[in-house]
Amino acid sequence: MSYHPSPYAQGKSNLSFFDAYLLSPEVVPQVMASLLIRDGIIVTQDQKRRVIRGDLLVEDNTIAEIGRVRGGADQVIEARGAPVLPGLINTHAHVAMTVMKGIADDLPFPSFLEKVFAIDSHRQPEDLLAGSRLGCLEMLMGGTTTFVDLYYSQDLVAKAVKEAGMRGVLCWAVLDEEHTTQQGVPLDNCKNFFARCTGDRHIMPGVGLQGVYVCSEETFLRSREFSDRSGAPMTFHLSETRKEVYEHKAKTGMRPADWLDAIGFLNHRCLAAHAAWLTIKEVQALGRAKASISSCPVSNMKLATGGAAPIPEMLREGVNVTLGTDGSTTNNSLDMFGEMKTLALLQKWSRWDPTVVTAQQALDFCTVNAARAIGMADQLGSLEPGKRADLVIMDHGSPGLQPLSLENVVSNMVYCASRHDVRTVLCDGEVLMLDRHPSTMDLGEVIEEGRKAMENIVAGKG
Numbered sequence: 001m002s003y004h005p006s007p008y009a010q011g012k013s014n015l016s017f018f019d020a021y022l023l024s025p026e027v028v029p030q031v032m033a034s035l036l037i038r039d040g041i042i043v044t045q046d047q048k049r050r051v052i053r054g055d056l057l058v059e060d061n062t063i064a065e066i067g068r069v070r071g072g073a074d075q076v077i078e079a080r081g082a083p084v085l086p087g088l089i090n091t092h093a094h095v096a097m098t099v100m101k102g103i104a105d106d107l108p109f110p111s112f113l114e115k116v117f118a119i120d121s122h123r124q125p126e127d128l129l130a131g132s133r134l135g136c137l138e139m140l141m142g143g144t145t146t147f148v149d150l151y152y153s154q155d156l157v158a159k160a161v162k163e164a165g166m167r168g169v170l171c172w173a174v175l176d177e178e179h180t181t182q183q184g185v186p187l188d189n190c191k192n193f194f195a196r197c198t199g200d201r202h203i204m205p206g207v208g209l210q211g212v213y214v215c216s217e218e219t220f221l222r223s224r225e226f227s228d229r230s231g232a233p234m235t236f237h238l239s240e241t242r243k244e245v246y247e248h249k250a251k252t253g254m255r256p257a258d259w260l261d262a263i264g265f266l267n268h269r270c271l272a273a274h275a276a277w278l279t280i281k282e283v284q285a286l287g288r289a290k291a292s293i294s295s296c297p298v299s300n301m302k303l304a305t306g307g308a309a310p311i312p313e314m315l316r317e318g319v320n321v322t323l324g325t326d327g328s329t330t331n332n333s334l335d336m337f338g339e340m341k342t343l344a345l346l347q348k349w350s351r352w353d354p355t356v357v358t359a360q361q362a363l364d365f366c367t368v369n370a371a372r373a374i375g376m377a378d379q380l381g382s383l384e385p386g387k388r389a390d391l392v393i394m395d396h397g398s399p400g401l402q403p404l405s406l407e408n409v410v411s412n413m414v415y416c417a418s419r420h421d422v423r424t425v426l427c428d429g430e431v432l433m434l435d436r437h438p439s440t441m442d443l444g445e446v447i448e449e450g451r452k453a454m455e456n457i458v459a460g461k462g
Contacts, residue, residue: 042056093324
């Protein structure tokens, strides 16, 4: 879904970021000075895309060694031939909306938007936090260690991210003042959030431009100027629907991506969500700018906005392609394994070509490409010595993944695996889930909070 905080969303919270932080329970992940993963099928995602059978040693929060590791460690995890992957990166989400699953399904797009807007206009800090906690836990248990979020009240999302122990690229919703009910100026709110969170190892604050339909040229360029000064990543919805494209062309004489190129906005810090309705000229503009896109195939299919993003042309023209789930009202799931498979099959089906978007490319989209999109290619996205220990160990006993070999493991991860095959997850060297048991969040408590939040929303109280 293209989440629109305008004109309904309040963009306000009764909890400041620091209040939220101080109210957080003590996070106690399993931290070891050294951790050894024995006998895994390690999908390195390095430049050669090597897949090796061997061990992986983590020291503090960093991958120290891969291969045949001699000696022991403070903690040893027996992979028993299970795949070991880089932590997955979801590049487009609205995690606070997780408690809104199933409340606006099977509706025409205008009716869908009307219903979601009406609900979102009355949301309270308590249910925003409950949704964020539930979404973080869902992603974590599905092998996602980092996600990009576009929403207001990112202070509350940050609280949930820190409780989970994962990593959030949290982009505050920015739009023209005339189109929002946020308290204060949205871009100023974004800058303040950025200042509060800069340097936090769990939070990368950024700019979340809503889209061309509520952001003027001045808003885009002021955001670009702030990003140039601060290095903040910028994400925004782009050409999700034909209506968005045609209305902008009627207003400006140009299609959205052409217009963003013409005003000098596009650059390598841009991450455009959806990007479904693009001409080859627009694709080339994104490529020249070294911009990234986040394709959200399940969301676009569920909303029936039509068409499939021109992924082959993007790859050819140098656009950095990544993958996102979008929010839980349009996808109902934050499952990156399902998203990989759907994207690959949709592209093959729509092009009548089974060679389009290979399994390896689909895995690249949510690992190495995604790390590049958020400016962390030197730290995340692959399993290599010196990089942060963000990794996922799959279930060696899952029949759906078998038979496994060095030759078929990448295909099996994309075409066979599901989030329920994830067994153990590390983020920044910390064990956040071991043998399907989360170590930083109380599963039952988070689910119950989410259930109560949804009940309040349905009753018109949340």
